[in-house]
Amino acid sequence: MKQCVSGYPFQPVQDPDSPVDVSIIVPAYNAELWLDECLTSVFQQDFGGVLEVSLYNDGSTDGSAEIIQRWTPRLEERGIRVIVGGHKDQRPRGVGYAKNQAIGQSSGRYLCFLDSDDVMMPQRVRLQYEVAQRLPKSIIGCQVRREPPDATERYTRWINSLTPDQLLTQVFTSHGPTIIMPTWFCSREWFCYVGQFVEDGQGTPEDLLYFYDHLRRGGGVHRVDECLLLYRYHKHAATHSVSEETIWRNRVRFLEERVLEHWPSFTIWNAGKQGRKLYRSLTPRHRDKVVAFCDVDANKISKGFYTFEESEKRPKPRIPVLHFTEARPPFIICVKLDLTGGGFEDNLRSLNLKEGEDYYHFS
Structure with a gap:
């Protein structure tokens, strides 16, 4: 089989009419510092099914659009379909909006979420896909490695060490969802059953609100106990726009309800x-x-x-x-x-x- 430079085998170009197994959902806003490494990790997936990456550019003003354009033919040659959307407004419309748009333009039976500043391990899609087929009403996560290594050490330990039962019992803590958003993997059918991400713009904890709705609907939570994601911590991350008081109010109401x-x-x-x-x-x-x-x-x-x-x-x-x-x-x-x-x-x-x-x- 023909090999690429990195050592990962090229997939043959898929029949354009064959159904997509997994869509990797990548919202991007001013991500030029990380987007090359992010898309390299998409390129290096060892998944044997039909794979698609759906990118939505939320009004970036840096070089993100050019990076996406440069990567498109490389990914397509690799056998990975590429769907690109976006807008050119002067202000971003928010992470929830960008994720919903990326999902809406994609076609995979399963959704693999990836932030544009994070990096997947080559086996991520394959391993989570195997689990998601067995657990069609669950959000599947994984263990992570934090970058830089000394950032949020307690948080990273918590993410990686929760027991299967604690993935459900510790959903009220200040850490947020017991499996973090950039590791989510689920069926499209289940995602649509729960609903879309809230699109209230900057300062909205769209992942936490969706996670709560997922649990209200009876959804399960499962973690693949392998490190499948490099999870970056930096001052530009969207999570910093959400105030502690907003998170607190939502946690209290969910605790009361549940x-x-x-x-x-x-x-x-x-x-x-x-x-x-x-x-x-x-x-x-x-x-x-x-x-x-x-x-x-x-x-x-x-x-x-x-x-x-x-x-x-x-x-x-x-x-x-x-x-x-x-x-x-x-x-x-x-x-x-x-x-x-x-x-x-x-x-x-x-x-x-x-x-x-x-x-x-x-x-």
Whole structure:
């Protein structure tokens, strides 16, 4: 078989009428620094089926369009179909819009999401495709390698080490989706059943909102436990445009909907800033279900109660503050993992509780 310079075998040019198995969805905005490496990783996929890359240029003002134009014949010679769309407005319309456009112009039975600043390992499409065929209602993710290596170390550890059960139980944490957007792989049929990405523009957590809708529809979450993506961290990343408060509000509402709605009462684990913020953020009906705060801090416990300043129409609630060994589950835990040298984790394990039943993390 004819070989290309990189050592990856060329695929024969596919029959233009044959159905596309996988569409790689690549939204691009001012990505000239990374786009060559990104598209090289598309070129190097060892997938044996019919592959397509769908690029949507969201009004880039740099050299992204020229890079895409240069890569198109190379990819097509490789047997990879190329679909290119975009607009030339002076302002980008947002990541959600660009992703929806890239999906709409594509035709694959499965969708493989790839950010223009990230890089796939050669086996990514093949391995995720194999799993997605068995799990047609799931979003399939993978482990990642962060670039630069010392960026967001705790976050990267969390992404890669969640157990299969925690992919569903830890969806309320501050980290966001338990499988990150650039690793998503799913069937087109399921994606369309859930709906499109929100197109509210910059500052919208479109991936988190879609992930929540996916779970509401009964979708599954699965991770291929191999590192299949180089995930870049840089100051221009779209994720930095989303405020922490926007993420917080959406997390609280989803927690109330999925968990607190079904609990008659619960304890907030953390009598400090994060625990009190969660309490204040709850709707009055769910706030009334809080029977206690718990902590290990002797100063907080010694105060006895947390008093919440509320409107004059209602009496100020006084919520007991207990040592964690004296509190009763279920718990909503507002303590960040992997920050106390294992101390918090040891305390939690000592109670012999089950995650997803006796407690959920909201840290």
